[in-house]
Amino acid sequence: MPELPEVETTRRGIAPYLEGQRVSRVVVRDRRLRWPVPEDLDVRLSGQRILSVGRRAKYLLLEAEAGTLISHLGMSGSLRLVECGLAAAKHEHVDIELESGLALRYTDPRRFGALLWSQAPLEHELLRHLGPEPLTDAFEGERLFQLSRGRSMAVKPFIMDNAVVVGVGNIYATEALFAAGIDPRREAGSISRARYLKLAEEIKRILAIAIERGGTTLRDFVGGDGQPGYFQQELFVYGRGGEFCKACGGTLREVRLGQRASVYCPRCQR
């Protein structure tokens, strides 16, 4: 599943090809995403100049003159640039054709993603209640400490809650808790301020590295398909249950927390 670093990498990859470009037409081959692609998307976007490509949490925001296209990659979505008119393979549902001769192609085998049109994207129902961006000053350890008081849920699902902070998916929550030495099963409300300050720093550090490396799935945005990203090789615990701990040599354990697999080191994390 694309996590925040992959979405940010996508944003950085596609933005130079979109910003300032005018849309010539939108071709929708299959509307059936998580919510139907608007019937009038072609009418709304054709002739519009794309002003900016932004991001809020895992939503990409293609701001045009008359409104904004909100895009979410769901479980298996991706965006890349192709030559206009390139024959579409299965699951390549939407092309946004540009006057430059390139088209932004949306591919999504599982169709859990979304393409929605909004005049006020930040007030959209899906975005309105989101917590702060992890890489901004609005997110810091004090916020985690304050919001966690009296909470009995485990710390891992707590930091994965989008109302607390956005974009901390399973990979990054697992890695940040390891780096901060915090057992993912521990009650959120029982963790000290000092440990939350450390945890917030680790969340920021790990997400920043992952973005720098192009996420766990590196993509070539003009042509090409996904390849394993460099960050994959730097994972300490995620996906390594039963293997050795790179810090202490002990055996990593796997538990399920909030329906998600969680790997941790019983020696390094308390």
Ligand SMILES: [Zn+2]
């Ligand atoms: Zn260890």
